[in-house]
Amino acid sequence: MAGVRDLPERINPLKAPAGTRLALMGNEAIARGAVESGIYVVTGYPGTPSSEVIMTLQRFGKDLDMYVEWAVNEKVAFELALGASIGGARSLATMKAPGVNIASDPILSAAYCGVNGALVMLVADDPGPITTQTEQDDRWFSKLAKLPTITPSNPQEAKDYVKVAVMLSERLQLPVILRTTTRVNHTVGDVVLGATEQPRKFKGFKRDPPRFVRAGMRWNLERHKWLNKQLEKVEGILNELGISINEVHGDGDVCVVTEGVTYNYVTEALNLLGVKEGVRVLKVGQLYPPPKEFLKKGLRGCGKVVVVEELDPYLEETVKTLLYDEGISIDIHGKHDSLLPMEGELNVLMVAKALSRVIGVPLPRTLQVSRETPALPPRPPPLCPGCPHRASYIAILKGISKAGFRRDEVPIFGDIGCYALSVEPPLNAIWTEHSMGASISMAAGMKLGGNDKPVIATIGDSTFFHSGIPALLEAVHKRINMLVIILDNTVVAMTGHQSTPSWSVTETGRKAKPVLLEDVVKALGVDNLAVIDPFDVDDMANVVAQYLRKPGVNVIIARAPCALMKVRAEGVKAVYRVDPEACIGCMACIRGTGCPAMYVDENGKAAIIEEDCTGCGLCAYFCPRDAIKEVRHE
Amino acid sequence: MSRGIKEVFNILIASVGGQGGLTLSRTIAIAAVSEGLSVRTGETLGMSQRFGSVTSFVRMGPQNAVMSPTFSEGMAHVMVGLELTESVRNLRYLSEGGKILVADTVKPPITASIGTARMPSKDELVGALTSVDPEAVIVPARKIAYDVSNPRAANMVMLGVFNRIFGILSDDAVINAILTLLPGRRGETSVAAYKAGIKWAEENKVVQG
Numbered sequence: 001m002a003g004v005r006d007l008p009e010r011i012n013p014l015k016a017p018a019g020t021r022l023a024l025m026g027n028e029a030i031a032r033g034a035v036e037s038g039i040y041v042v043t044g045y046p047g048t049p050s051s052e053v054i055m056t057l058q059r060f061g062k063d064l065d066m067y068v069e070w071a072v073n074e075k076v077a078f079e080l081a082l083g084a085s086i087g088g089a090r091s092l093a094t095m096k097a098p099g100v101n102i103a104s105d106p107i108l109s110a111a112y113c114g115v116n117g118a119l120v121m122l123v124a125d126d127p128g129p130i131t132t133q134t135e136q137d138d139r140w141f142s143k144l145a146k147l148p149t150i151t152p153s154n155p156q157e158a159k160d161y162v163k164v165a166v167m168l169s170e171r172l173q174l175p176v177i178l179r180t181t182t183r184v185n186h187t188v189g190d191v192v193l194g195a196t197e198q199p200r201k202f203k204g205f206k207r208d209p210p211r212f213v214r215a216g217m218r219w220n221l222e223r224h225k226w227l228n229k230q231l232e233k234v235e236g237i238l239n240e241l242g243i244s245i246n247e248v249h250g251d252g253d254v255c256v257v258t259e260g261v262t263y264n265y266v267t268e269a270l271n272l273l274g275v276k277e278g279v280r281v282l283k284v285g286q287l288y289p290p291p292k293e294f295l296k297k298g299l300r301g302c303g304k305v306v307v308v309e310e311l312d313p314y315l316e317e318t319v320k321t322l323l324y325d326e327g328i329s330i331d332i333h334g335k336h337d338s339l340l341p342m343e344g345e346l347n348v349l350m351v352a353k354a355l356s357r358v359i360g361v362p363l364p365r366t367l368q369v370s371r372e373t374p375a376l377p378p379r380p381p382p383l384c385p386g387c388p389h390r391a392s393y394i395a396i397l398k399g400i401s402k403a404g405f406r407r408d409e410v411p412i413f414g415d416i417g418c419y420a421l422s423v424e425p426p427l428n429a430i431w432t433e434h435s436m437g438a439s440i441s442m443a444a445g446m447k448l449g450g451n452d453k454p455v456i457a458t459i460g461d462s463t464f465f466h467s468g469i470p471a472l473l474e475a476v477h478k479r480i481n482m483l484v485i486i487l488d489n490t491v492v493a494m495t496g497h498q499s500t501p502s503w504s505v506t507e508t509g510r511k512a513k514p515v516l517l518e519d520v521v522k523a524l525g526v527d528n529l530a531v532i533d534p535f536d537v538d539d540m541a542n543v544v545a546q547y548l549r550k551p552g553v554n555v556i557i558a559r560a561p562c563a564l565m566k567v568r569a570e571g572v573k574a575v576y577r578v579d580p581e582a583c584i585g586c587m588a589c590i591r592g593t594g595c596p597a598m599y600v601d602e603n604g605k606a607a608i609i610e611e612d613c614t615g616c617g618l619c620a621y622f623c624p625r626d627a628i629k630e631v632r633h634e
Numbered sequence: 635m636s637r638g639i640k641e642v643f644n645i646l647i648a649s650v651g652g653q654g655g656l657t658l659s660r661t662i663a664i665a666a667v668s669e670g671l672s673v674r675t676g677e678t679l680g681m682s683q684r685f686g687s688v689t690s691f692v693r694m695g696p697q698n699a700v701m702s703p704t705f706s707e708g709m710a711h712v713m714v715g716l717e718l719t720e721s722v723r724n725l726r727y728l729s730e731g732g733k734i735l736v737a738d739t740v741k742p743p744i745t746a747s748i749g750t751a752r753m754p755s756k757d758e759l760v761g762a763l764t765s766v767d768p769e770a771v772i773v774p775a776r777k778i779a780y781d782v783s784n785p786r787a788a789n790m791v792m793l794g795v796f797n798r799i800f801g802i803l804s805d806d807a808v809i810n811a812i813l814t815l816l817p818g819r820r821g822e823t824s825v826a827a828y829k830a831g832i833k834w835a836e837e838n839k840v841v842q843g
């Protein structure tokens with residue numbers, strides 16, 4: 001929900017009484033689930049599609065007596081949650097798929113030490129991929145880390161399964177992964193609320209080295225045996241608690257095994273095909289370890305099996321192994337026989353087509369519409385009007401020329417954040433965007449590899465705090481000649497404007513010690529440092545040119561607030577307007593900025609959409625005729 | 635005034651990030667749940683929220699009848715478009731006989747403005763829509779919203795037109811949903827825009843049945 005405000009208690013998703021029915025997004029439902037399960041410490045690093053869990057708790061959960069704050073990265077977040085849990089507090093750590101990679105080191109060891117208070121990890125995968133760099137399937141990670149993993153299929157289950165995860169975690173003394181996909185995290189659905197529970201805080205911590213001391217210790221083998229024993233108990237504990245997250249629907253000779261959001265596609269596809277009987281649907285909520293007894297029983301008597309799942313053929317391979325062990329040989333369809341694709345999201349129609357082939361019923365004609373539409377210009381997301389990154393990259397590109405280099409001989413390494421959008425025309429700025437912090441290390445690596453031309457790394461402030469610090473340390477220590485530009489918009493912008501370590505008060509009102517970028521950068525021992533407002537394009541271009549020619553690790557902090565955040569906080573004080581008389585239609589402004597508030601009008605002149613302009617003035621900087629003028633609001 | 639529904643009703647909302655497509659879908663979801671219906675919305679939040687193409691799927695129906703957050707091509711009963719290019723882009727989702735309600739706004743994408751892609755004219759865009767639904771309702775939503783002093787509330791004008799035509803939700807439920815979602819003055823001007831949309835639909839006799 002938009003905006004920070006006080007909602008009447010009866011519709012506040014975290015405070016409304018049990019039994020209330022609300023329209024909640026999956027992530028809001030998970031936030032409610034945390035309140036219903038007595039979780040005390042909630043932490044994570046922002047990442048689509050996981051961010052709204054913490055954002056919801058921060059917005060609507062004031063005075064709920066929970067600790068809900070962002071951490072500097074996912075590894076630290078997981079370790080904070082683990083520390084809380086071994087002391088008996090209940091905790092939740094949230095992250096997107098690549099965040100799991102950052103946190104994987106402590107997670108794997110946590111399976112050996114286990115927890116005392118519940119530790120739930122929300123891992124949000126992204127079939128599509130819609131906003132993520134890869135289609136990483138974290139069900140394999142659960143298998144690698146040997147952590148019990150469950151998955152919901154809709155917002156109601158997303159809420160309810162937080163509690164299931166908490167119960168499982170405390171019974172098994174293991175962290176439990178709640179694995180979701182974007183279509184559950186970001187779907188709004190009707191959710192019936194349950195009763196809330198008092199948060200569970202620190203109880204005590206006893207010294208117990210075999211549990212909590214890892215590196216190379218003789219007892220690690222024993223802990224591994226303990227872990228394997230715990231994993232064998234998962235299905236039994238769920239049954240004993242009367243929790244049915246694995247369900248069988250219908251009966252018949254054809255068995256469809258499915259999980260998460262795809263369960264909905266299967267059910268609706270069968271409806272569309274008009275298939276009322278002869279099909280048995282096994283909905284798997286327990287992803288790891290696989291619910292062997294449930295699957296064995298559910299698949300008994302099946303003539304053929306179709307596995308419908310997104311991302312990798314994880315369940316398909318699980319079912320194959322299981323049936324092989326049982327000595328059963330039947331046809332298993334899914335991804336390995338190309339019935340369904342190995343990549344991308346599924347939808348109802350794709351599933352209906354697949355099922356129609358296996359079951360042998362035709363697809364209804366109404367689903368076969370095709371429409372001719374005129375060719376349309378694509379609309380990839382651009383940098384917002386007034387975005388400071390636009391100014392920074394314009395200055396960087398100018399600086400490269402001023403220093404006497406061609407644009408195509410100075411690679412600009414990018415990093416994760418809105419500024420990656422500078423890859424699109426007309427800026428065509430960054431050359432790479434890889435993983436958090438990699439701009440600095442990859443640029444340094446290219447120098448080490450023997451490139452004698454300059455290299456530039458561009459990285460956002462929060463990404464720098466997250467993973468850029470060790471990379472910069474490495475570059476300084478190895479005396480690499482490079483230019484690092486920290487694009488400091490003072491916020492984690494791309495994921496919805498979360499706090500960074502430079503804030504003095506967090507979203508919840510907690511007083512924090514602001515950690516200043518320039519202090520950190522100086523302490524790392526860089527050779528030259530300048531702090532610049534990127535909207536002073538010429539000044540910044542001059543410093544870029546100068547630093548490109550100076551040896552050493554040179555850093556520019558380009559500091560200007562995120563325009564979207566600024567507009568929300570302060571409103572727009574002035575906008576720019578094109579004078580159509582003066583405009584000669586050269587398009588220098590639009591080609592120079594790519595500002596989405598600008599367009600070409602019917603007469604071939606540049607024009608600005610008033611309500612989209614934030615008044616940065618960059619377009620005016622490019623105009624050779626001075627045709628773009630500031631108009632101040634009263 | 636709620637007429638209720640017996641079967642799942644699919645709405646596709648086509649917009650440009652920042653136009654309020656997500657607020658519109660959320661408003662419908664809140665109103666529908668408050669009327670005892672089940673809902674699902676499917677949308678991709680993230681970077682596209684800012685000036686990229688945004689497609690929202692909104693589904694409502696009797697309790698337990700709605701499951702998937704999205705629907706496939708040819709399944710939308712109605713398309714509510716906040717921008718003409720994006721409406722044409724999403725035409726494949728409209729069902730046979732589906733209804734089109736669109737704002738007459740055109741926002742050329744950057745790719746067209748910098749000349750890397752051709753932009754169809756407004757007439758071409760409207761023509762593409764009316765070739766599918768000859769009775770497509772084209773609403774001067776931005777102007778109507780402007781007149782109630784909030785040009786950003788064109789989404790709520792479209793909601794008024796939609797609800798006046800289909801009447802699935804009661805006005806009270808919609809207005810409460812708007813006020814739940816949008817605090818303070820924004821909520822008030824949004825309600826005014828919603829009512830202006832209803833009035834426009836009545837005056838222009840686009841009201842069905």
Ligand code: SF4
Nearest residue numbers: 384387418562563564
């Ligand atoms: S959200 Fe902020 S940082 Fe991101 S593109 Fe928009 S103005 Fe730039």
Ligand code: SF4
Nearest residue numbers: 385386595613617619
């Ligand atoms: S002043 Fe120009 S570049 Fe800046 S936001 Fe307005 S139209 Fe865009």
